[in-house]
Amino acid sequence: MNYRMREASMDDIALITNIYNQGIEDRVATLETSLKSVDEMKDWMTNRSDKHKVLIIEDCNGAVKGWASINTFNSRCCYSGVADISIYIEREERGKGLGKTLLNYLVKVAQEQGFHKLVLSTFEFNEAGKRLYRSVGFREVGTYINQGTLDGKFVNVTIMEKLL
Numbered sequence: 065m066n067y068r069m070r071e072a073s074m075d076d077i078a079l080i081t082n083i084y085n086q087g088i089e090d091r092v093a094t095l096e097t098s099l100k101s102v103d104e105m106k107d108w109m110t111n112r113s114d115k116h117k118v119l120i121i122e123d124c125n126g127a128v129k130g131w132a133s134i135n136t137f138n139s140r141c142c143y144s145g146v147a148d149i150s151i152y153i154e155r156e157e158r159g160k161g162l163g164k165t166l167l168n169y170l171v172k173v174a175q176e177q178g179f180h181k182l183v184l185s186t187f188e189f190n191e192a193g194k195r196l197y198r199s200v201g202f203r204e205v206g207t208y209i210n211q212g213t214l215d216g217k218f219v220n221v222t223i224m225e226k227l228l
């Protein structure tokens with residue numbers, strides 16, 4: 065199967081929402097526990113600068129299989145060259161190389177947009193996530209212990225970074 069990457073449009077928002085909600089349900093990727101509505105995700109897509117792109121990977125039939133986003137890390141001017149990132153692959157498509165392909169594309173787009181560094185937070189137990197990030201050159205900065213709660217239990221959160 066051939067895949068294609070491109071910037072997302074509002075037409076993709078229902079599928080982006082669906083894939084994000086799978087990540088929320090699976091409890092592997094985010095401290096969010098409430099599923100998102102398409103309207104909430106439309107707001108998320110609208111309220112971002114032109115530099116803070118949302119990207120998708122789709123198959124040759126145009127079916128969206130995953131998305132990734134370049135997010136504001138901190139609104140202070142001194143951090144304008146740093147972006148936070150998110151990435152979610154459709155549940156049935158994980159472990160097939162799509163995440164790595166999409167993340168490499170995101171790195172290229174972030175460079176084109178003038179960012180000098182990407183950062184992210186991941187659950188310490190998210191081995192698939194950490195391996196994906198390491199495989200495209202992210203390093204572990206450190207781990208916050210008991211940083212958040214998920215279903216009433218503390219979780220440790222690892223911070224990673226990649227200089228571009």
Ligand SMILES: CC(C)(COP(=O)(O)OP(=O)(O)OC[C@H]1O[C@@H](n2cnc3c(N)ncnc32)[C@H](O)[C@@H]1OP(=O)(O)O)[C@@H](O)C(=O)NCCC(=O)NCCS
Nearest residue numbers: 093152153158159160161162163164186192193195196199
């Ligand atoms: C994490 C995620 C984005 C990875 O994408 P993917 O398409 O499944 O990963 P890939 O197939 O491209 O594999 C990338 C690397 O991760 C490794 N990997 C993939 N799934 C793995 C798993 N379940 N356990 C351990 N390593 C795994 C691969 O071996 C590969 O490493 P390598 O290049 O060193 O061989 C995807 O699994 C996902 O969407 N998970 C749910 C949401 C999530 O966790 N997002 C990240 C939040 S921080």
